[in-house]
Amino acid sequence: xxxxxxxxxxxxxxxxxxxxxxxxxxxxxxKVHLLDCDxxxxxxxxxxxxxIKKKKEVKIxxxxxxLKKCAFCGKCQKVCQFHALLVLKDNILKFDEICHSxxxxxxxxxxxxxxxxxxxxxxxxxSEIKSSLYFSWAALDVNExxxxxxxxxxxxxxKKDSDFVIYDxxxxxxxxxxxxxxxxxxVIFVTEPTPFGLYDLKIAxxxxxxxxxxxxxxxxxxxxxxxxxxxxxxxxxxEIIAYISFSKKFAQGYSRGKILTELFPxxxxxxxxxxxxx
Amino acid sequence: MKIAVSSQGGSLSAQVAPxxxxxxxxxxxxxxxxxxxxxxxxxxGMMGGAGPExxxxxxxxxxxxxxxxxxxPNAEKAIQTYGMxxxxxxxxxxxxxxxxxxxxxx
Numbered sequence: 001x002x003x004x005x006x007x008x009x010x011x012x013x014x015x016x017x018x019x020x021x022x023x024x025x026x027x028x029x030x031k032v033h034l035l036d037c038d039x040x041x042x043x044x045x046x047x048x049x050x051x052i053k054k055k056k057e058v059k060i061x062x063x064x065x066x067l068k069k070c071a072f073c074g075k076c077q078k079v080c081q082f083h084a085l086l087v088l089k090d091n092i093l094k095f096d097e098i099c100h101s102x103x104x105x106x107x108x109x110x111x112x113x114x115x116x117x118x119x120x121x122x123x124x125x126x127s128e129i130k131s132s133l134y135f136s137w138a139a140l141d142v143n144e145x146x147x148x149x150x151x152x153x154x155x156x157x158x159k160k161d162s163d164f165v166i167y168d169x170x171x172x173x174x175x176x177x178x179x180x181x182x183x184x185x186x187v188i189f190v191t192e193p194t195p196f197g198l199y200d201l202k203i204a205x206x207x208x209x210x211x212x213x214x215x216x217x218x219x220x221x222x223x224x225x226x227x228x229x230x231x232x233x234x235x236x237x238x239e240i241i242a243y244i245s246f247s248k249k250f251a252q253g254y255s256r257g258k259i260l261t262e263l264f265p266x267x268x269x270x271x272x273x274x275x276x277x278x
Numbered sequence: 279m280k281i282a283v284s285s286q287g288g289s290l291s292a293q294v295a296p297x298x299x300x301x302x303x304x305x306x307x308x309x310x311x312x313x314x315x316x317x318x319x320x321x322x323g324m325m326g327g328a329g330p331e332x333x334x335x336x337x338x339x340x341x342x343x344x345x346x347x348x349x350x351p352n353a354e355k356a357i358q359t360y361g362m363x364x365x366x367x368x369x370x371x372x373x374x375x376x377x378x379x380x381x382x383x384x
């Protein structure tokens with residue numbers, strides 16, 4: 001099984017477009033599992049129009065306090081590195097969105113007054129688009145701050161019989177991005193030939209370099225003046241996997257919810273050649 | 279009455295800091311004598327939970343009233359739970375903010 005993360009740094013460069021193309025092309029010959037790891041704004045399902053086969057609420061740990069046992073000593077507040085607890089004279093104030101579910105409060109409590117609790121942060125879905133393409137996605141609840149547990153849950157549900165797993169990663173370079181890319185065998189950066197694309201690509205590439213994952217570049221909206229990215233690729237000894245040209249036809253197709261495989265015969269060959277390399 | 283003010287510095291002539299949880303300094307002023315103490319806000323550079331932590335700090339220093347620019351929802355909840363009075367949209371120097379608060383009809 002090969003795990004490929006599609007990432008970018010900058011938003012809107014074409015991660016979902018490429019993830020869908022990859023899933024579509026690879027599933028013609030292999031068994032593929034596509035994960036939409038952008039749980040804050042999932043959108044692969046808008047293109048795949050899946051029939052939901054499994055739906056599951058995702059819950060994370062939250063401490064529950066037994067105020068009858070509690071001595072209000074403040075040890076749980078002291079041990080909480082995220083300052084999610086305030087111990088008052090006769091009550092405990094808990095800030096759920098700050099809590100990182102580390103359970104240190106349970107360990108610190110000498111009275112055994114902290115109990116295991118659960119709280120919902122989102123929903124996870126699973127579907128089979130066709131016999132060779134599994135698809136999972138998740139959606140973070142409104143008002144929730146931590147998306148990483150949803151992403152790790154998605155990954156825990158990877159079908160073991162898949163030949164390829166594709167992670168459609170969230171934009172940015174912070175925790176959700178790291179969580180999504182973590183454990184991948186290869187990262188494909190989708191970027192655009194603009195200073196914005198390059199700037200965010202550099203940051204994301206630095207993160208992936210530290211994680212020691214091999215990576216390559218796809219230049220999207222290429223209009224023949226891609227020097228800005230090509231120079232960086234040369235300097236960093238990276239490879240360019242494919243170019244997707246800047247075309248009104250593609251934009252129209254995408255807006256109508258079409259997966260663009262048919263529109264890119266050349267791209268299909270490039271990607272296949274590259275996948276064989278992996 | 280002890281008044282806590284979020285401040286840019288450690289004197290009455292310092293500017294009121296516009297944000298509560300991550301302000302650099304807290305001044306705790308006794309409104310009868312105008313004597314004050316100050317401390318650097320340990321919550322200023324915290325990853326998360328700065329608001330509640332700042333509220334806990336000023337509560338420990340005996341504050342009954344909080345003057346600041348704005349507070350976040352978590353800080354507001356903590357300040358209320360501690361039973362402190364919250365006054366937002368304070369501005370100018372610390373002295374000006376306190377004078378204005380004390381002149382207001384209660």
